Amino acid sequence: MRESHPWLGSTLTSKFSSTTVAMQTRLPVTRESFFKPHGGFVVGVKNLEVLRDTKEIEMTAKLYGANVCPFVHRTRLLLAEKGIEHEYVAIDLANKPDWYHEVLPSGKVPLLEHDGHRIWESDIICEYLEEAFDGPEFMPRDPGRKAEVRLLVNWGTSQLVPPFYKFLANQDRSKDGELKEQVLKVLRELNEKLGERPGPYFFAQITLADLELYPWFERMCVLRHYRDFQVPEKLSQVHAWWDAMKSRESVQKLKEEDEYFIEKYESYAVGDKVPA
Amino acid sequence: MRESHPWLGSTLTSKFSSTTVAMQTRLPVTRESFFKPHGGFVVGVKNLEVLRDTKEIEMTAKLYGANVCPFVHRTRLLLAEKGIEHEYVAIDLANKPDWYHEVLPSGKVPLLEHDGHRIWESDIICEYLEEAFDGPEFMPRDPGRKAEVRLLVNWGTSQLVPPFYKFLANQDRSKDGELKEQVLKVLRELNEKLGERPGPYFFAQITLADLELYPWFERMCVLRHYRDFQVPEKLSQVHAWWDAMKSRESVQKLKEEDEYFIEKYESYAVGDKVPA
Numbered sequence: 001m002r003e004s005h006p007w008l009g010s011t012l013t014s015k016f017s018s019t020t021v022a023m024q025t026r027l028p029v030t031r032e033s034f035f036k037p038h039g040g041f042v043v044g045v046k047n048l049e050v051l052r053d054t055k056e057i058e059m060t061a062k063l064y065g066a067n068v069c070p071f072v073h074r075t076r077l078l079l080a081e082k083g084i085e086h087e088y089v090a091i092d093l094a095n096k097p098d099w100y101h102e103v104l105p106s107g108k109v110p111l112l113e114h115d116g117h118r119i120w121e122s123d124i125i126c127e128y129l130e131e132a133f134d135g136p137e138f139m140p141r142d143p144g145r146k147a148e149v150r151l152l153v154n155w156g157t158s159q160l161v162p163p164f165y166k167f168l169a170n171q172d173r174s175k176d177g178e179l180k181e182q183v184l185k186v187l188r189e190l191n192e193k194l195g196e197r198p199g200p201y202f203f204a205q206i207t208l209a210d211l212e213l214y215p216w217f218e219r220m221c222v223l224r225h226y227r228d229f230q231v232p233e234k235l236s237q238v239h240a241w242w243d244a245m246k247s248r249e250s251v252q253k254l255k256e257e258d259e260y261f262i263e264k265y266e267s268y269a270v271g272d273k274v275p276a
Numbered sequence: 277m278r279e280s281h282p283w284l285g286s287t288l289t290s291k292f293s294s295t296t297v298a299m300q301t302r303l304p305v306t307r308e309s310f311f312k313p314h315g316g317f318v319v320g321v322k323n324l325e326v327l328r329d330t331k332e333i334e335m336t337a338k339l340y341g342a343n344v345c346p347f348v349h350r351t352r353l354l355l356a357e358k359g360i361e362h363e364y365v366a367i368d369l370a371n372k373p374d375w376y377h378e379v380l381p382s383g384k385v386p387l388l389e390h391d392g393h394r395i396w397e398s399d400i401i402c403e404y405l406e407e408a409f410d411g412p413e414f415m416p417r418d419p420g421r422k423a424e425v426r427l428l429v430n431w432g433t434s435q436l437v438p439p440f441y442k443f444l445a446n447q448d449r450s451k452d453g454e455l456k457e458q459v460l461k462v463l464r465e466l467n468e469k470l471g472e473r474p475g476p477y478f479f480a481q482i483t484l485a486d487l488e489l490y491p492w493f494e495r496m497c498v499l500r501h502y503r504d505f506q507v508p509e510k511l512s513q514v515h516a517w518w519d520a521m522k523s524r525e526s527v528q529k530l531k532e533e534d535e536y537f538i539e540k541y542e543s544y545a546v547g548d549k550v551p552a
Binding site for chain 1: 390391392393395396397400401403404407408419420422423424426427430
């Protein structure tokens with residue numbers, strides 16, 4: 001239960017369990033609704049009034065994404081972990097559908113539609129899913145620990161992701177050593193951070209930090225294939241964490257084969273273009 | 277009141293009012309504590325046990341910053357708006373103190389120390405201050421609206437900030453027109469977003485989005501001085517919002533004179549180096 005808020009009114013509709021879905025009728029969320037005084041919320045409420053009469057309440061989350069994208073992967077892992085019923089719309093980024101820019105005003109995947117809201121940016125989507133849905137929790141409630149999870153997500157995204165792609169996209173073989181070292185440096189730091197923990201995860205229990213960093217590890221096969229790079233065995237804490245993640249049902253359910261990534265990242269690795 | 281959490285234990289100390297401060301004895305927060313299993317929290321609790329006996333409980337927030345930095349400015353505006361008692365440590369970034377990298381492991385300002393936590397990244401600090409302290413609220417409680425505020429902060433930071441500095445730092449006068457147009461484009465979009473609102477702010481009441489975007493408007497004097505650029509009068513919604521912000525006590529209290537910014541940004545504007 002949530003308290004009512006002086007300037008938001010009651011938030012009766014703010015927390016849905018994943019089982020309240022009746023039918024998959026899509027709410028007409030428009031680009032404009034996002035920046036209206038009450039955001040998409042008013043749109044949602046208006047439509048709810050109409051839809052309630054017809055007993056067709058659209059509460060199913062809808063995620064637009066592409067399996068190749070690690071940022072999409074993050075949000076799908078969380079949807080699976082929390083057991084959130086949702087519709088997944090896979091988009092071929094190399095051959096975008098006509099409605100792409102109309103439906104995805106940000107021009108980016110992932111995009112989540114739910115309860116009259118349109119939300120992009122994977123970390124913002126993850127926090128939304130965490131706050132708006134019941135189910136297991138992946139964010140501590142204590143503000144200080146919450147900040148620690150956010151700092152770790154931020155650190156991982158800003159430190160690991162750029163060297164990963166730089167190493168993969170580099171076409172000057174004489175620079176491989178230096179770029180490989182940059183990836184290794186981050187992995188060593190990760191190993192150190194994990195080594196200070198009692199369990200395999202970054203915190204006492206699995207959090208958004210683990211789920212949001214995992215996608216790049218599933219894509220390490222690309223560095224192995226194109227750059228002969230593997231996460232060194234001696235980084236045992238990283239491997240223990242990786243194994244723990246691989247054993248999760250959510251990860252197994254959403255897993256793509258190495259061949260899929262190797263094919264999808266080919267044009268990037270051989271210097272033709274950014275990946276589809 | 278907050279509920280206890282199965283894997284965090286009770287969060288008795290998670291919400292402080294700004295009046296619980298007894299003495300300004302600094303908690304020995306170490307870099308290591310950040311990534312320990314229970315984060316800095318355990319450190320905080322341990323020290324609290326000792327300090328409670330001596331009736332010297334350190335609960336005063338401590339912010340390390342530099343007045344020139346817009347990201348620091350964000351967090352100071354929020355501290356002022358919420359009336360959070362705190363200590364401010366101004367750092368001369370052009371002449372960093374010996375302890376700088378020891379105390380600021382991120383190497384960045386702002387950095388907040390509070391309750392055994394060390395937190396950086398201005399948006400993460402703002403969310404922490406919002407969640408950990410009582411006082412007026414600047415974040416909606418509804419998850420969907422919270423996401424909208426976060427998207428707006430993200431949009432502003434990613435869209436306005438890079439063209440602002442690109443225009444200022446550019447030394448090729450033939451490119452000024454194009455760079456000016458990039459800044460204008462964002463301001464026009466901002467004007468449009470604000471025009472859909474009933475009041476001067478981005479949402480029904482002032483939120484983190486207003487506070488986190490304002491600092492670059494106080495620094496617009498730099499673009500005027502070095503690039504003869506002003507926010508066009510016809511962008512009336514932007515001006516109404518800017519005026520509303522300027523009339524706030526927090527903004528007035530923290531205001532730096534135009535001359536201050538013009539001097540501090542000189543080396544950047546004339547192409548010598550990044551600003552101190």
